[in-house]
Amino acid sequence: MSQTRQGRNKALVLEAFDTLFNKRDYVAAERYWSPRYIQHSAHIAPGREGLFDLIRSLPATLKYEPGVIVADGDFVIVHGRFSGFGAPANWIAADILRIQDGILVEHWDVIQDEATEEQSKSKAPMFGSSFPTCVTSDNVSESHMR
Numbered sequence: 001m002s003q004t005r006q007g008r009n010k011a012l013v014l015e016a017f018d019t020l021f022n023k024r025d026y027v028a029a030e031r032y033w034s035p036r037y038i039q040h041s042a043h044i045a046p047g048r049e050g051l052f053d054l055i056r057s058l059p060a061t062l063k064y065e066p067g068v069i070v071a072d073g074d075f076v077i078v079h080g081r082f083s084g085f086g087a088p089a090n091w092i093a094a095d096i097l098r099i100q101d102g103i104l105v106e107h108w109d110v111i112q113d114e115a116t117e118e119q120s121k122s123k124a125p126m127f128g129s130s131f132p133t134c135v136t137s138d139n140v141s142e143s144h145m146r
Contacts, residue, residue: 006071009099013076014066016104017095021064021082026052031103038106051107058085067127074099081114081127089113092126 003011016032019025029052037048044050055062061084068079075098082091092114098106117123117131125131 009071009076010069013097017064034103034105040108
């Protein structure tokens with residue numbers, strides 16, 4: 001059975017994010033991001049090299065965890081958590097990507113600091129099924145399953 005376009009696009013985004021953010025394999029990541037990649041994020045310099053340079057500048061402890069992922073045509077939205085990058089709080093992000101001919105060509109994001117249980121008015125975690133339990137001295141958040 002052949003995979004749908006949306007299924008292929010979701011798999012592409014997950015593989016691309018793991019390759020760049022977790023494995024930090026920049027050579028392999030080039031096959032996922034277009035050389036003419038359009039970056040709409042306000043905190044990332046233009047193009048593929050802007051993104052790659054940002055990741056190169058972050059600590060090796062950077063981790064990306066995908067959560068909910070949806071696709072519609074050439075667009076994929078993935079809700080995920082960025083941790084271990086040196087900030088006081090993890091980032092919960094909704095990354096929106098446009099895919100053309102099997103490559104990431106455009107990106108937007110919405111980013112929010114992850115709330116602890118004490119900070120959350122809803123008392124529901126922003127990502128997954130548990131809250132981050134603490135932020136360690138090197139700003140790597142730890143979490144546990146409840």
